[in-house]
Amino acid sequence: MKLAVIDDPPEPDQTGFNKEFERRRKANPDFNGGDWSAWGAARVALNEKMKAERRSGWLARARPALEANIALQKQRYAEETQKLDAERELLDEAEIQRREFHLKHRADSAKEMEQNLGYIDDLLATYQGADGEERLSAEFKDLGEAHLMRGNRMIQRLADLKLSLLDRDLDSPLSEEDWGQIKRIWEESAGLIWQKHSYKLVQKVEHKFDVQRFIEPAIREDLLDLYTGDNVADVPLGRALIADIETRVRSLGRGARHQIGGQLTPIQSELSQETSRVLLFQISTDLSLGWQWGDMRNLYVTMSKTDLKSERFQNVEAWLEFH
Helix, strand or coil: CCCCCCCCCCCCCHHHHHHHHHHHHHHCHHHCCCCHHHHHHHHHHHHHHHHHHCCCCHHHHHHHHHHHHHHHHHHHHHHHHHHHHHHHHHCCHHHHHHHHHHHHHHHHHHHHHHHHHHHHHHHHHHCCCCCHHHHHHHHHHHHHHHHHHHHHHHHHHHHHHHHHHHCCCCCCCCCHHHHHHHHHHHHCCCEEEEEEECCCEEEEEEECCCCHHHHHHHHHHHHHHHHHCCCHHHCCCCHHHHHHHHHHHHCCHHHCCCEECCCCCCCCHHHHHCCCEEEEEEEECEHHHCECCCCCCEEEEEEEHHHHHCCCHHHCEEEEECC
16 A cells, blocks of 8 residues: 655646756757657656755745646637637537537636635635644645645554454455444544645645555455355345345446346447457456446457357457547
8 A cells, every 4th residue: 555645845846847947858968869768767857956946935936836727728718719710610510519518627727726715815814824834744744744644543543453364264254343443443544635736836734545455345345156056045144135135236326237148338439339249258347346448338249150150269359448
């Protein structure tokens, strides 16, 4: 499990940073010619040098940078709206919808930035004075270190619990007390921490380590073992619950499913007309097992009917389908 906290001051004016970086890069002889490794090293060195220079003053740059970004978003919105109006009669419906969606996203972004101006003002008021930025940076460090201590303590407690559970009968279900202990370890990991935010610059939030994503795959694996095993009558879950579990493990998010053989479940409608290939299996997005294909869609493995009949499995093909 990787634990991380804010280790560098945020950069509120990324546009200004990038412009200054390019100006210096063009003026630096280290970027003129030479091999790629030397060029890459020079780029890293320049980036680190500029970050070190901008470690102070970042809080004062926050509001002007956000105001400039709002103005830029509104300017581009106006320009793109004017361009769409001028070209609308020449565009098909799909392109019009694409551009309108992009315009809505830009307008929503500008609106969110404007709402966050008040948040920046509150942040400046809370940490005002010559030492305001220094106090805020110190709080990053203090809360971050406390966060890491909680995380390391949680990791050790979970490791001890794991050893304790491995000494028991692994075929027996966890007791309510066992689950309660896991839940307490998870809940006790909660605490305040500063996080970087695209428009708010930084925000203080309650953070809880995500133990659930490690537990869910194990639960799902156990349930599938129960469902596919021969000892269903002996499971303490009961037949009614097993029947309910069966319907759930057969159908995953968005109605998709894992499947061996049969008719594939297409994302693009034209695939439903495919008759020359045989579906060997399809794997849907299954977050509990850590699988995600594109925008939560499917992985297909197929081969032609001729290849299947001749057992030419070297010609198997796999592809992803998503929007």
